[in-house]
Amino acid sequence: MADTPTPVQRLADRVPDLVALQLLIAVARLGSLGRAAQELGITQPAASSRVRAMERQLGVALVDRSPRGSRLTETGALVTDWARRIVEAAEAFDAGAQALRVRRDQRLRVAASMTIAEYLLPGWLIALRHERPGTAVQLLAGNSQFVIERLLADEVELGFVEGLTIPSGLSGVVVARDRLVVTVAPTHPWARRRKPVAADELARTPLILREHGSGTRQVLDAALGGLADPLLELASTTAVKAAAVSGAGPCVLSELVVGEELAARRLVRITVEGVPLDRALRAVWRVGHRPVGPARDLLSLTRTG
Amino acid sequence: MADTPTPVQRLADRVPDLVALQLLIAVARLGSLGRAAQELGITQPAASSRVRAMERQLGVALVDRSPRGSRLTETGALVTDWARRIVEAAEAFDAGAQALRVRRDQRLRVAASMTIAEYLLPGWLIALRHERPGTAVQLLAGNSQFVIERLLADEVELGFVEGLTIPSGLSGVVVARDRLVVTVAPTHPWARRRKPVAADELARTPLILREHGSGTRQVLDAALGGLADPLLELASTTAVKAAAVSGAGPCVLSELVVGEELAARRLVRITVEGVPLDRALRAVWRVGHRPVGPARDLLSLTRTG
DNA sequence: CTGAGGACATAACCTGGGGTTATGGCCGAT
DNA sequence: ATCGGCCATAACCCCAGGTTATGTCCTCAG
DSSP, X not given: OOOOOXXXXXXXXXXXXXXXXXXXXXXXHXXXXXXXXXXXXXOHHHHHHHHHHHHHHHTSOOEEEETTEEEEOHHHHHHHHHHHHHHHHHHHHHHHHHHHSOOTTOOEEEEEEHHHHHHTHHHHHHHHHHHSTTOOEEEEEEOHXXXXXXXXXXXXXXXXXXXXXXXXXXXXXXEEEEEEEEEEXXXXXXXXXXXXXXXXXXXXXXXXXXXXXXHHHHHHHHHHTSOOEEEEEESSHHHHHHHHXXXXXXXXXXXXXXXXXXXXXXXXXXXXXXXXXXXXXEEEEETTOOOOTHHHHHHHHHSOO | OOOOOOSSOOGGGTSOOHHHHHHHHHHHHHSOHHHHHHHHTOOHHHHHHHHHHHHHHHTSOOEEEETTEEEEXXXXXXXXXXXXXXXHHHHHHHHHHHHHSOOTTOOEEEEEEHHHHHHTHHHHHHHHHHHSTTOOEEEEEEOHHHHHHHHHTTSOSEEEEEESSOOTTEXXXXXXXXXXXXXXXXXXXXGGOOSOEEHHHHHHSEEEEEOTTSHHHHHHHHHHTSOOEEEEEESXXXXXXXXXXXXXXXXXXXXXXXXXXXXTTSSEEEOEESOOOEEEEEEEEETTOOOOTXXXXXXXXXXXX
């Protein structure tokens, strides 16, 4: 049977698994394979063999071994830095996943809109874990309407929404500002353009957008006066981003969403004129139920000082 | 034998491996376990079992199965978005690692300073892989001096350095601007401060810094007049970042390095006054050896338009 | 109504990566 | 010279995750 060639990079074959990456990071910190092994709860020979396997897999020497310990190679340090980014993403995943799981001992129930749940909450949860270990958080994610309903039904104590106004029945505070930005792939004609795009030109241009009803779309429609012209309507921010990166057209997304792509120049930002694309990210709660205890702890992490 | 309790989160136990994450992403895109399996080169039962295992591990339903296909749950979509970030980090790792490996067929040799190699190059390499598949890149990473030497010895065709001036014997072009920023943990007194920090106050304050000789340190010393007062001197940007996040004191690092921490509020930015912390990131080459072919392709990816 | 086809689940089996324990070699400090 | 810390090697073991084969369920066509 002729097996179909895999049309997708199988990263697992070329990237060491999380244990190996954490091991490498531990070696960097502790200066010894044995102690790194201990920290990860495996034996020294296991660690030795894993590091050796990584070196074979990557084709690069990562650590200098000596009878007095092990230190990272120059390139080992670089690889370790790349590894750290994977591990950080994994920590965010873990923190988020932990919160999705329904558990008996949760002390804090939170609802958040998708953009916030996706990009900001994991970081907050990691911080919370450091500051108040043992605070089990239960997370419900949905659109803004969903968040509001959970709050009013008293199913959660704290909500996070992106939007223009505070819904009635709720109080809130701005925890961050978010700005929608217009971006295109570097290959797009707009990337070379010097002149800012005016509001009416943006309204006339077909854009890659989230579907109707998303917070992002809502803000854009409001800013343009309900006129956004969809080139594509996609269900997730990631899909929108992917389409834009591949050059399909301009997209309008939160700075949070495209931050990495901008830094790496996979997307470039277009300045627009006369379109108010700022929006507030707010923590909200039922009127009269100002957050206390764990909810207050979490809230305090989201604001500067 | 009483085994020591592991002092580090063993993420591998709580985060699915890369195959599983890629599988989930493929399901999101293709709408079917079977097709997702095929894309990853495994059989349908294997995919089915892996997704089931993930759901068990996370304690959350991820996909809605039907005899007509599978679609992600609401929370499944959220989890998938978190998963995507891990996979993206893994892709960057892969692209970078690929370039470190010395191979016969490399068509382009590049040297880069650490900050650039760490944060920007993987993204460029991914982009290059899309635009010019089959361009095998060989990467040498070191400090600025190292990059310059490789270029002058004609061992690489293209270099990337962060620095104030173009070294003699080389020509170059600015590919990006980078700004050093002063940041502190949200718990640090400076985080509440409204007034900008003046140059002399910054010079008087003990800071968490990279060791002498790093490009970052160089720029800071120049900006302050060689006066930076070290609270801690650490060998890697990541170590500096970690110390700052834990509240040890203010640190001075590239925007690139702390971008994520700023977004997630693990660090907050302090405005400083009268200290020129901008620096250029440059592509450089030997005078008279303007990049052509693959080198030109890569270079064109790093600049907008 | 019925049969075909697509999609997922279940079962039985196999393989190898990665773990463990035990032991040896190397180097530096006492 | 000897001891102790650190890494490598060897021999063994186990189970996670793969495969093939088959069953069930739903939908759609005729």
